[in-house]
Amino acid sequence: MIKPTCDDTILEKKRNLKNRYFSFTFKPFSLVKKCKPGHFVQLELPNTDIYFRRPFSIASVTSDGDIEIIFKIFGKGTALLAELAKGGTVNLLGPLGKSFTFPKKNEQTIIIAGGVGFPPLMYLAVEMIAKGYNPKSIHFFYGGRTTDDIIEKSRIKKLGVNFYPVTEDGSYGTKGLVTKPVEEFIQSSDSKMRIYSCGPTGMLKAADSLGLKYSVPGQLSLEAPMPCGVGICLGCVVEKNDGTHARVCCDGPIFEIGEIKL
Amino acid sequence: MIKPTCDDTILEKKRNLKNRYFSFTFKPFSLVKKCKPGHFVQLELPNTDIYFRRPFSIASVTSDGDIEIIFKIFGKGTALLAELAKGGTVNLLGPLGKSFTFPKKNEQTIIIAGGVGFPPLMYLAVEMIAKGYNPKSIHFFYGGRTTDDIIEKSRIKKLGVNFYPVTEDGSYGTKGLVTKPVEEFIQSSDSKMRIYSCGPTGMLKAADSLGLKYSVPGQLSLEAPMPCGVGICLGCVVEKNDGTHARVCCDGPIFEIGEIKL
Amino acid sequence: MKPDLKVNIAGVEFANPLMTASGCCGYGEELADIFPLAKLGALVTKSISLNPRLGHPPPRTAEVRSGMLNAIGLANVGIEKFISDKIPFLDKQPTKIIVNVAGSKLAEYVEVCSKLNDFESVSMIELNISCPNVDEGGMEFGSDPVMTEKSLKAVKKVFDRPIIAKLSPNVTSIVEIAKAAEQGGADAFSVINSLVGMAVDAESWHTKITNNKGGLTGPAIKPVALQMVHAVYSHSSLPIIGIGGIQSTTDVIEFLLCGATAVQIGTALFKDPMLFIKIEKELLQYMKRKKCNTIYDLIGKVRKY
Amino acid sequence: MKPDLKVNIAGVEFANPLMTASGCCGYGEELADIFPLAKLGALVTKSISLNPRLGHPPPRTAEVRSGMLNAIGLANVGIEKFISDKIPFLDKQPTKIIVNVAGSKLAEYVEVCSKLNDFESVSMIELNISCPNVDEGGMEFGSDPVMTEKSLKAVKKVFDRPIIAKLSPNVTSIVEIAKAAEQGGADAFSVINSLVGMAVDAESWHTKITNNKGGLTGPAIKPVALQMVHAVYSHSSLPIIGIGGIQSTTDVIEFLLCGATAVQIGTALFKDPMLFIKIEKELLQYMKRKKCNTIYDLIGKVRKY
Numbered sequence A, B: 001m002i003k004p005t006c007d008d009t010i011l012e013k014k015r016n017l018k019n020r021y022f023s024f025t026f027k028p029f030s031l032v033k034k035c036k037p038g039h040f041v042q043l044e045l046p047n048t049d050i051y052f053r054r055p056f057s058i059a060s061v062t063s064d065g066d067i068e069i070i071f072k073i074f075g076k077g078t079a080l081l082a083e084l085a086k087g088g089t090v091n092l093l094g095p096l097g098k099s100f101t102f103p104k105k106n107e108q109t110i111i112i113a114g115g116v117g118f119p120p121l122m123y124l125a126v127e128m129i130a131k132g133y134n135p136k137s138i139h140f141f142y143g144g145r146t147t148d149d150i151i152e153k154s155r156i157k158k159l160g161v162n163f164y165p166v167t168e169d170g171s172y173g174t175k176g177l178v179t180k181p182v183e184e185f186i187q188s189s190d191s192k193m194r195i196y197s198c199g200p201t202g203m204l205k206a207a208d209s210l211g212l213k214y215s216v217p218g219q220l221s222l223e224a225p226m227p228c229g230v231g232i233c234l235g236c237v238v239e240k241n242d243g244t245h246a247r248v249c250c251d252g253p254i255f256e257i258g259e260i261k262l
Numbered sequence C, D: 001m002k003p004d005l006k007v008n009i010a011g012v013e014f015a016n017p018l019m020t021a022s023g024c025c026g027y028g029e030e031l032a033d034i035f036p037l038a039k040l041g042a043l044v045t046k047s048i049s050l051n052p053r054l055g056h057p058p059p060r061t062a063e064v065r066s067g068m069l070n071a072i073g074l075a076n077v078g079i080e081k082f083i084s085d086k087i088p089f090l091d092k093q094p095t096k097i098i099v100n101v102a103g104s105k106l107a108e109y110v111e112v113c114s115k116l117n118d119f120e121s122v123s124m125i126e127l128n129i130s131c132p133n134v135d136e137g138g139m140e141f142g143s144d145p146v147m148t149e150k151s152l153k154a155v156k157k158v159f160d161r162p163i164i165a166k167l168s169p170n171v172t173s174i175v176e177i178a179k180a181a182e183q184g185g186a187d188a189f190s191v192i193n194s195l196v197g198m199a200v201d202a203e204s205w206h207t208k209i210t211n212n213k214g215g216l217t218g219p220a221i222k223p224v225a226l227q228m229v230h231a232v233y234s235h236s237s238l239p240i241i242g243i244g245g246i247q248s249t250t251d252v253i254e255f256l257l258c259g260a261t262a263v264q265i266g267t268a269l270f271k272d273p274m275l276f277i278k279i280e281k282e283l284l285q286y287m288k289r290k291k292c293n294t295i296y297d298l299i300g301k302v303r304k305y
Ligand SMILES: Cc1cc2nc3c(=O)[nH]c(=O)nc-3n(C[C@H](O)[C@H](O)[C@H](O)COP(=O)(O)OP(=O)(O)OC[C@H]3O[C@@H](n4cnc5c(N)ncnc54)[C@H](O)[C@@H]3O)c2cc1C
Pocket: A040, A050, A052, A054, A055, A056, A057, A058, A069, A070, A071, A072, A073, A074, A075, A076, A077, A078, A079, A116, A117, A119, A120, A222, A223, A224, A225, A226, A227, A253, D062, D063
């Protein structure tokens, strides 16, 4: 675990991406240099009737202290967050959790993103490219119900990765569930591969199954209700396939394919 | 009791008067035409960790639905209120309580205001003048610790009433406690008089004593913690001199001099 | 089809499951000025005792996190004045009337209940057994199964119509007390009365209310209340009126799911005295959406995760 | 002069009155990564039982108004692993260590406590008597005075150093239980453990945690905890560790005023794991301002309004 900090940061930039999706950039966060793809922060909603902090994956950081999260209005906490005015103060606890392990350089990277699972995977792709990975070795599958669930398209495209948008209603990209083109890709390729997935439970289950079925290793980023985020409450546990419990916040949120009972 | 309403109103105008004093104008409040000097509203602070509404006297209304309150940051609730952005929505319950009984036309009106007791008394003076009372029959004593506690001076002066500002440190108006010039005025006058007072407990006590000592009738506006404001919780009671209890919210907040054990 | 909000408790039919909680609406006069009482399944009065009570001196309420503390001290007009001044008004109200009765001796409960027996407009009595028993060293009637059973038996003898036992949450086993009340002849339960709490001002070092302790109510106690409703529901077949921290339609539904047949709302009325209007509307919408024809499609339907 | 934060509980001296609450800091490892444990008067471990326990399946926490509900189910590594893996780490920490012990039979409590007796770094044991007693039909040890006294007597025989009885709030009279624990040889009290509560999802009709019931903690329970601390303080001269909903310096002071000698913080650490740093600083400022030289100038000083 990285020793986290607890910073009062200012909401520097606020963008309403689409419908209920927002990008918030906070500044200054003193530990940006320790942040890695997969890490998350716990964000406080002070003076509200929301009791706990809310966890959000880090979507990007800049070296001068900017930290971005991308979120969707889900319930009351995120609705109140969306109302926060630019210039407002928010306390961030982080960076928390484990980060993704980067693939080997000879591996094809299969990213399977869905909904609010998108931000940490975008961060992963950005960092990989910064670390010298060939963008063309990254296959970014991005699924949603409709075109409205596919955000920041141009940001992904600009990375030069292979971008495969998929929507259930066919309103953008391929029609259907994201797992079908992923499976086709795996079947058609004979390179070494590695899967990274974050999204709704159904997607994680499918990614896990595909990984096991085709012996493709990889990592999944999980969600759970997180009272603390630092490993002290034991509230966020999930069952592992070996029968023990793992805390999503600090034993995860990144787990290996095949590790967790999904 | 007037049948109150529960309106979602918009913060139309926000003025920081001085230090910790604010004037907020909300709109539209459907019952403005029922409002009278001495009435108050219960203001909700939604989604905050403040549980109850907060009571504020009505400072002014306009016929097209504006309702003004003037408040001082006292604790957490008023601090959060002060942060409310223009255009924000606030639910108002009111008008609540009893209003002041106007003086007889031949009586000299002695107003003794202090701190946040000022708004309902300004409203009283304005309404009296609108109803045809001679401004010169109104003697507006306004006490505070320093000049910073005397707000909206020009608004009072513009009414053409006799204005007697008093500050404890002499930084504005006469130096000392407001009750001394009031007593001198009562002693020096042989007209019929009537006292109206709202302010800190010490001031109310003094006004009550002066009224009793010189047999000047009058009314005091009291404060108490008010869970409901509509008479159903029995939480706001004060002891009357006859040994019974009175609810400040609906048996008051306006009481006769000599009625309440202060 | 409009869902049916009617519920039946011990033979008495209520237009809907929404009631005021005792002590949170006086004798109904003020609320009647604010909204049509026909919106209520029943109005439950402030606790009535044999003699008038002034209650505790102020300050007698304090705000706490998600709730309040009160030491009102059962202030009420006493049974005589209640009969002469309040019943005539209540008689005319377009809702059912439940009178809450309190006492400090068993004989007082009996006397008050027997006087109320003459008034047909009193549909039911709700017995507030969370009162200190002065004969038995100040222990609450409702904290001891023997006293609970005895109290119920005594009042059942003098009041013909159904009696609701209002249970205190400040006990080791609310189920044990519920069983004793049932044994004594209770026809229904109200669950729960306020928790015991205290508040202190860290600046002045004074308690925030006149007493060292007071009743804790409001959303803070909702989880405790839900659990107790569910526990009593699991161990008795008598109807339950759920109480504690209800302030929204969702809260009402949660209590029904845990086993309540009706609910009472107290503290939340202080924030919003018109709350019942909103909840009745939203409850109908919810039932339509969930295809519930009657309230009974919700009662006790909670499923263990 | 810098005020003196030291307190003494049953002969053990603590650098300050601030402790972690059991179950809210594991075995200290994670917190040690976050802030210097020297800031703590004591670290209280998660409840240790004889055998390792996985605890309940997820979901085992739910957020409620001003607090949370948990059904962790006493998940812990068991005494053997605690001794082999955790004590070596705790030994090195610059703070006092209190080990919280749980069990489902009296013999288990005794065995765990006797094993802990060998480790000098364990300053005290805190006995979690809010556990269901499987031998006696699942009734909690701490809900019955006889069982409480018996438990204390039994563990006092095998552990040389002081024992704190951690009292449950879910009882009719916490004072009666405290007296029984004192009779059994308790050296101090921890007041209170969590309340019993329940939470339901009105959409899915499921309970929000695996169990039908769980422990309610956080600011919602503070008034209940303050009252119980004050009640025990008024009836016993043993030192009290106040617990329940503390999340600010003001809260700490309120507990001291009601009679606590020290306090534990649980749920609030989940919002702010660095909270102790802030509170220690603000407590010193407050004491200076109020001219309190020691914590003892605050303990029990509440005045009835
Ligand atoms: C490690 C991690 C990273 C996340 N990253 C993002 C992100 O980048 N963008 C984004 O939009 N969302 C993200 N989420 C989800 C986000 O935290 C939730 O949407 C948010 O907490 C909802 O809060 P609310 O008050 O709006 O919803 P409400 O439903 O009102 O409240 C959420 C409540 O449900 C509980 N809960 C139950 N299940 C979950 C669950 N699976 N996740 C979280 N809370 C749960 C919480 O404890 C909380 O009490 C992440 C969650 C986790 C655990």
